[in-house]
Amino acid sequence: MNLISLITDFGLKDNFVGVTKAVILKINPTAQIVDVCHEVKPQDIPQAAFLLKNSFRYFPSGTVHLVVVDPGVGSKRKKIIAQTKNYFFVGPDNGILSLALKDERPVKVIEITNKKYFLKPVSDTFHGRDVFAPVSAYVSKGEDIRKFGRTIKSFKVLELPAVKVTKHELTGEIIYIDRFGNLVSNIDRDTLENFIKNKKFRILIKNKTIDNLSHSYSEGTHQRPIALIDSFNYLEIAINSHSARDYLRADKGAKIKVIKD
Amino acid sequence: MNLISLITDFGLKDNFVGVTKAVILKINPTAQIVDVCHEVKPQDIPQAAFLLKNSFRYFPSGTVHLVVVDPGVGSKRKKIIAQTKNYFFVGPDNGILSLALKDERPVKVIEITNKKYFLKPVSDTFHGRDVFAPVSAYVSKGEDIRKFGRTIKSFKVLELPAVKVTKHELTGEIIYIDRFGNLVSNIDRDTLENFIKNKKFRILIKNKTIDNLSHSYSEGTHQRPIALIDSFNYLEIAINSHSARDYLRADKGAKIKVIKD
Amino acid sequence: MNLISLITDFGLKDNFVGVTKAVILKINPTAQIVDVCHEVKPQDIPQAAFLLKNSFRYFPSGTVHLVVVDPGVGSKRKKIIAQTKNYFFVGPDNGILSLALKDERPVKVIEITNKKYFLKPVSDTFHGRDVFAPVSAYVSKGEDIRKFGRTIKSFKVLELPAVKVTKHELTGEIIYIDRFGNLVSNIDRDTLENFIKNKKFRILIKNKTIDNLSHSYSEGTHQRPIALIDSFNYLEIAINSHSARDYLRADKGAKIKVIKD
Numbered sequence: 195m196n197l198i199s200l201i202t203d204f205g206l207k208d209n210f211v212g213v214t215k216a217v218i219l220k221i222n223p224t225a226q227i228v229d230v231c232h233e234v235k236p237q238d239i240p241q242a243a244f245l246l247k248n249s250f251r252y253f254p255s256g257t258v259h260l261v262v263v264d265p266g267v268g269s270k271r272k273k274i275i276a277q278t279k280n281y282f283f284v285g286p287d288n289g290i291l292s293l294a295l296k297d298e299r300p301v302k303v304i305e306i307t308n309k310k311y312f313l314k315p316v317s318d319t320f321h322g323r324d325v326f327a328p329v330s331a332y333v334s335k336g337e338d339i340r341k342f343g344r345t346i347k348s349f350k351v352l353e354l355p356a357v358k359v360t361k362h363e364l365t366g367e368i369i370y371i372d373r374f375g376n377l378v379s380n381i382d383r384d385t386l387e388n389f390i391k392n393k394k395f396r397i398l399i400k401n402k403t404i405d406n407l408s409h410s411y412s413e414g415t416h417q418r419p420i421a422l423i424d425s426f427n428y429l430e431i432a433i434n435s436h437s438a439r440d441y442l443r444a445d446k447g448a449k450i451k452v453i454k455d
Numbered sequence: 456m457n458l459i460s461l462i463t464d465f466g467l468k469d470n471f472v473g474v475t476k477a478v479i480l481k482i483n484p485t486a487q488i489v490d491v492c493h494e495v496k497p498q499d500i501p502q503a504a505f506l507l508k509n510s511f512r513y514f515p516s517g518t519v520h521l522v523v524v525d526p527g528v529g530s531k532r533k534k535i536i537a538q539t540k541n542y543f544f545v546g547p548d549n550g551i552l553s554l555a556l557k558d559e560r561p562v563k564v565i566e567i568t569n570k571k572y573f574l575k576p577v578s579d580t581f582h583g584r585d586v587f588a589p590v591s592a593y594v595s596k597g598e599d600i601r602k603f604g605r606t607i608k609s610f611k612v613l614e615l616p617a618v619k620v621t622k623h624e625l626t627g628e629i630i631y632i633d634r635f636g637n638l639v640s641n642i643d644r645d646t647l648e649n650f651i652k653n654k655k656f657r658i659l660i661k662n663k664t665i666d667n668l669s670h671s672y673s674e675g676t677h678q679r680p681i682a683l684i685d686s687f688n689y690l691e692i693a694i695n696s697h698s699a700r701d702y703l704r705a706d707k708g709a710k711i712k713v714i715k716d
Numbered sequence: 717m718n719l720i721s722l723i724t725d726f727g728l729k730d731n732f733v734g735v736t737k738a739v740i741l742k743i744n745p746t747a748q749i750v751d752v753c754h755e756v757k758p759q760d761i762p763q764a765a766f767l768l769k770n771s772f773r774y775f776p777s778g779t780v781h782l783v784v785v786d787p788g789v790g791s792k793r794k795k796i797i798a799q800t801k802n803y804f805f806v807g808p809d810n811g812i813l814s815l816a817l818k819d820e821r822p823v824k825v826i827e828i829t830n831k832k833y834f835l836k837p838v839s840d841t842f843h844g845r846d847v848f849a850p851v852s853a854y855v856s857k858g859e860d861i862r863k864f865g866r867t868i869k870s871f872k873v874l875e876l877p878a879v880k881v882t883k884h885e886l887t888g889e890i891i892y893i894d895r896f897g898n899l900v901s902n903i904d905r906d907t908l909e910n911f912i913k914n915k916k917f918r919i920l921i922k923n924k925t926i927d928n929l930s931h932s933y934s935e936g937t938h939q940r941p942i943a944l945i946d947s948f949n950y951l952e953i954a955i956n957s958h959s960a961r962d963y964l965r966a967d968k969g970a971k972i973k974v975i976k977d
Contacts, residue, residue, distance in 0.1 A: 197480060199473065205895035206467070206728070209771045212721065212752030216774035219719060219750065223776060228480065230473030236896050237957050249470045252477035252584070254484060265957055268932025318932045320947035323774070373466035374497050410529025410579045425581035435498050435526055458741060460734065467728070489741065491734030510731045513738035513845070515745060634727035635758050671790025671840045686842035696759050696787055 197226045197257040198334050199249070201242050202322060203234040204262070210320075214262075214327045217313060221331035228253075237265040239290050243352050244370055247293035248426045250281060259294070260330040261285040268318030273306040273325055274349055275339050282339070284330045286321070289352030296351075307343035354380050364389050364452040366429070368399075368444060375437025379450045381429040389452060397421045398451040399431055400442040411435075458487045458518040459595050460510070462503050463583060464495040465523070471581075475523075475588045478574060482592035489514075498526040500551050504613050505631055508554035509687045511542060520555070521591040522546040529579030534567040534586055535610055536600050543600070545591045547582070550613030557612075568604035615641050625650050625713040627690070629705060636698025640711045642690040650713060658682045659712040660692055661703045672696075719748045719779040720856050721771070723764050724844060725756040726784070732842075736784075736849045739835060743853035750775075759787040761812050765874050766892055769815035770948045772803060781816070782852040783807040790840030795828040795847055796871055797861050804861070806852045808843070811874030818873075829865035876902050886911050886974040888951070890921075890966060897959020901972045903951040911974060919943045920973040921953055922964040933957075 198218060204210035211232050218225050230249050234242045242263040250259050257280075264271075264286045272287035278298040283291045287305075306325065309316070311332050313324040329342060357380055358365040366381040377399070397404040404421045414420035414434045419442060424430040431438045431450070438444070459479060465471035472493050479486050491510050495503045503524040511520050518541075525532075525547045533548035539559040544552045548566075567586065570577070572593050574585040590603060618641055619626040625646065631639040638660070650656075658665040665682045675681035675695045680703060685691040692699045692711070699705070720740060726732035733754050740747050752771050756764045764785040772781050779802075786793075786808045794809035800820040805813045809827075828847065831838070833854050835846040851864060879902055880887040886907065892900040899921070919926040926943045936942035936956045941964060946952040953960045953972070960966070 197484075199477070201470075201473075203895075207753065207755040208894045209723075209752050209767045210895075212723075212750060213771050213774040215750050216721070216771070216776075216779075219748065220774070220776045223719075223748075226480065226484075228473060228476050230470050230477075231468065233468040245470045249474050249477065252474040252481070254477075254481045257477075266934050269934045317947035319944065323947065372469045373471075412527050412530045422580065425578035425584065458745075460738070462731075462734075487741070487745075489734060489737050491731050491738075492729065494729040506731045510735050510738065513735040513742070515738075515742045518738075633730045634732075673788050673791045683841065686839035686845065 196222070196224055196334055197228065197254060198330050199228045199230050199253055199257055199259045200232070201230045201234065201245055201249070201259070202232050202262045203236050203238065203242065204232050204322065206232055210322065214323050217323055217327040218331040221328055222335045225331060225334050234263055237263060239263050239265075239288055240352060241370070243290050243293040244354070246291065247297060250283075250294050251298070253281070255280045258282040258284060258330050258334045260326055261290050262322040262326055263290055264288070264321060267321050272346070272349075273321065274346070275304045275306060275329065275333060275342055276300040276349070277302045277339055282333050284326055284333065287350050289350045292349065292351045293354065295349075302339065303346050303349055304339050305343045305346045308341060311342060357381050357385055359385070359389065362454050366450050368446055368448040368450060371439050371446060374432075375439035376424070377431040377438050377442070377444055377448070378424060378426075379429045379431070381450065381452065383423050383427040383429075386423070386429055386452065390454070394455050396453050396455070397429075397431075398453065400444050400448060402442065404431070457483065457485055457595055458489065458515060459591050460489045460491050460514055460518055460520045461493070462491045462495065462506055462510070462520070463493050463523045464497050464499065464503065465493050465583065467493055471583065475584050478584055478588040479592040482589055483596045486592060486595050495524055498524060500524050500526075500549055501613060502631070504551050504554040505615070507552065508558060511544075511555050512559070514542070516541045519543045519545060519591050519595045521587055522551050523583040523587055524551055525549070525582060528582050533607075533610075534582065535607070536565045536567060536590065536594065536603055537561040537610070538563045538600055543594050545587055545594065548611050550611045553610065553612040554615065556610075563600065564607050564610055565600050566604045566607045569602060572603060618642050618646055620646070620650065623715050627711050629707055629709040629711060632700050632707060635693070636700040637685070638692040638699050638703070638705055638709070639685060639687075640690045640692070642711065642713065644684050644688040644690075647684070647690055647713065651715070655716050657714050657716070658690075659714065661705050661709060663703065665692070718744065718746055718856055719750065719776060720852050721750045721752050721775055721779055721781045722754070723752045723756065723767055723771070723781070724754050724784045725758050725760065725764065726754050726844065728754055732844065736845050739845055739849040740853040743850055744857045747853060747856050756785055759785060761785050761787075761810055762874060763892070765812050765815040766876070768813065769819060772805075772816050773820070775803070777802045780804040780806060780852050780856045782848055783812050784844040784848050785812055786810070786843060789843050794868075794871075795843065796868070797826045797828060797851065797855060797864055798822040798871070799824045799861055804855050806848055806855065809872050811872045814871065814873045815876065817871075824861065825868050825871055826861050827865045827868045830863060833864060879903050879907055881907070881911065884976050888972050890968055890970040890972060893961050893968060896954070897961035898946070899953040899960050899964070899966055899970070900946060900948075901951045901953070903972065903974065905945050905949040905951075908945070908951055908974065912976070916977050918975050918977070919951075920975065922966050922970060924964065926953070
């Protein structure tokens with residue numbers, strides 16, 4: 195397999211993504227590179243970790259997932275490769291890989307130290323190009339990951355904000371807002387279904403009450419927000435053909451409650 | 456042929472495009488995927504239809520054009536594959552394919568119903584990933600399109616706003632504004648030439664009068680808008696090194712008249 | 717080699733990039749196309765030239781670099797192919813290739829005139845699609861570049877703003893601002909090191925004084941800008957996890973001084 199997926203905060207207005215790909219293709223000319231997202235907010239590690247968690251499993255087995263949001267570049271933060279049953283993950287050890295690695299546990303984690311695989315000279319400011327790109331390219335070519343450095347036992351772990359569960363109430367928050375203004379909460383399908391158990395419930399967000407789950411975005415009206423389980427299995431607030439974020443003036447961190455009567 | 460082109464309103468800030476491509480490559484690892492546009496305004500079916508109409512013919516014969524702007528996802532709108540002499544088109548049956556299919560008539564249209572080709576489980580909110588991506592991947596691998604469902608005779612048709620023609624006057628409107636602020640009208644080359652027939656004419660837009668056709672954007676001055684037949688054969692209003700939209704404060708829907716003296 | 721890199725001001729909201737790639741792939745179905753940047757400010761030739769200069773050398777030998785920012789399209793500006801030891805460069809003769817060609821001198825420059833290689837009909841407004849894309853595709857397939865037109869001796873040359881050097885002072889300016897708000901100056905590593913020669917120095921920008929070079933973005937605080945040599949070897953002003961542009965209210969053209977005590 196020869197596929198490399200990319201998630202970065204490099205944006206598309208500079209040449210950062212382009213030179214990262216150039217370095218990969220110089221080492222592995224037959225690599226296929228798929229952009230998952232380069233518009234992660236600068237330095238927003240949780241956002242990148244969340245995008246990775248919700249993307250990696252759609253890729254073919256053997257894919258190398260290269261993820262670079264790296265405010266600590268040039269400092270002492272480690273650089274790691276994690277191998278799971280199906281994938282390789284390459285990035286800085288700042289938690290960015292950890293939400294995905296909770297879903298698919300690593301069988302081996304390597305601290306990248308072998309400079310043989312780096313672009314020369316290595317800058318202190320752009321390891322995406324100088325370290326992570328060439329390492330990913332060699333991994334995609336099948337190089338044994340033990341050659342890149344020593345095995346380590348732990349890596350930095352990030353947690354999604356926890357959902358508070360009481361007998362009558364689930365309290366979560368908005369953790370992601372997509373292009374359409376849909377508000378994605380940290381309440382996942384299992385948590386919600388275990389809580390509701392086919393009882394009646396109300397969802398509260400920003401002074402609005404929603405008392406059922408919809409199935410598709412085309413339900414509801416332009417004036418009435420709906421709740422649904424989205425395609426990544428999170429409870430989401432949306433509004434027909436409009437932005438729920440704009441309509442509700444809700445931002446990341448906004449509280450969402452599910453209440454059983 | 457193994458080429459798949461993409462037009463969507465998924466944007467580039469989320470992982471929607473990335474997972475769509477992942478699903479395609481899992482089914483057809485040798486597919487080549489070309490992004491035509493992902494920045495269609497959310498739910499703007501006519502804009503996507505127009506972009507497709509002006510793009511599809513540049514691709515090699517055999518290309519699968521995957522087009523997803525799908526406000527009706529999860530509702531009863533059909534999902535279709537259209538085969539023409541040279542191409543395949545895949546998308547929701549909401550008119551999005553119809554401007555292209557007016558230029559190159561379909562030889563067969565299939566309503567996609569065979570769940571065998573869908574990602575499991577199929578969400579009600581993201582058919583781009585769960586239905587259209589895998590179907591496109593199988594089509595690009597050469598699967599007979601009759602296997603995806605039953606042949607249908609009609610599909611939803613969208614029309615560009617009509618140009619009004621009288622003896623002395625053509626009345627059109629601005630239907631597209633590009634990145635440079637060039638104002639693209641619905642008056643095409645043939646309509647204009649048949650009307651003018653080498654006579655003198657004036658073009659009126661937003662209180663400005665333009666009395667000839669230019670050939671290139673570098674004509675005119677920064678203060679004087681020009682009219683030209685653009686590279687997609689529409690009458691277009693532009694201004695040298697500036698945005699005609701900003702200069703004229705014109706938006707989509709703005710009227711444009713061509714008057715014979 | 718089959719790789720084509722793209723730098724344009726086409727943006728991503730229209731179909732310009734997509735149809736450019738379509739034309740390439742129709743001629744060379746096995747071409748690999750890498751986007752370096754399409755968000756060059758409309759008509760900003762110096763910005764594109766700078767991006768090319770800082771990108772081309774990361775690509776494998778044999779890469780065709782296609783660069784289109786072309787305000788003079790349809791006018792008498794030439795269209796050229798430059799061949800260097802390692803690469804091919806294709807674009808309008810408006811200076812856009814010249815910063816790269818200063819770093820890697822051309823062994824041959826051809827004025828593109830042979831219409832055999834153009835898309836028919838050739839528009840006067842979109843040579844990216846109708847001339848440069850097909851020509852790049854044929855070059856990537858190995859066509860002898862002398863077949864595209866006649867050899868020319870000179871081409872338009874652009875210069876970066878000069879750095880003023882006196883005994884005690886270097887005066888440069890900000891020539892590029894990246895996505896993160898980092899301020900890139902025209903003072904390169906060699907110029908700076910030759911000037912400083914291990915003596916003490918101060919850097920002045922926008923009423924702020926910085927008296928040493930940092931090595932990584934994680935140095936300094938959110939309130940204190942730092943200076944460093946960036947990964948493309950320019951003196952750059954940055955601020956930990958924030959935008960130096962916003963913090964200093966600095967724009968392109970802002971003066972930067974290095975003073976020896």
